[in-house]
Amino acid sequence: MLNADQVLAYYKANTESLFGLTGTVFAGFEKLVELNLTAAKAALGEAATTTRTALSLKDPQEFLSLQTTLVQPLAEKSAAYGRHVYDIATATSAEVGTVVQQKVKEAQDAQAGLIDALSKNAPAGTEPAVAALKSSTAAVVGAYESMQKAVKQATDMAEAGFATATATATNAVKASTTAKKR
Secondary structure, X not given: OXXXXXXXXXXXXXXXXXXXXXXXXXXXXXXXXXXXXXXXXXXXXXXXXXXXXXXXXXXXXXXXXXXXXXXXXXXXXXXXXXXXHHHHHHHHHHHHHHHHHHHHHHHHHHHHHHXXXXXXXXXXXXXXXXXXXXXXXXXXXXHHHXXXXXXXHHHHHHHHHHHHHHHHHHHHHHHHHHHHHO
């Protein structure tokens, strides 16, 4: 069975994994902060330039023209920003998911080893109970794998939907801007 050194090593490894995951999450957060600071700085610079341009206009038609020229780049920048946020979140989630899957696999292997040890040392007549334990463990592992596949499919569908929505919105703004220029 398990001794104190094995239990301590188990907790030490899990603590290291937890700190590693925390570092991964903070790195993702740092990327989001950096993205937001860059976007805010760019937006302030563009707002200053646009305001100066708008204040120098003499004709209302020039103002409408300026307004029309700002819509398409804004939509494209918004779509690009959303894509960057999505990419950061997806990358961070993938890193965390990899560690979690590894830990789940380790736990499954440890449980399988424990069940094997129990079955070898089980008293006579407990074979049906050991078989039921093995069967229920296999069912839990199967359910977990099915859940992983479903989450992967949902993530793929969400990513495809995000890409389609972004392209549709950008194309609609382009079409609208082009129509207004005519």
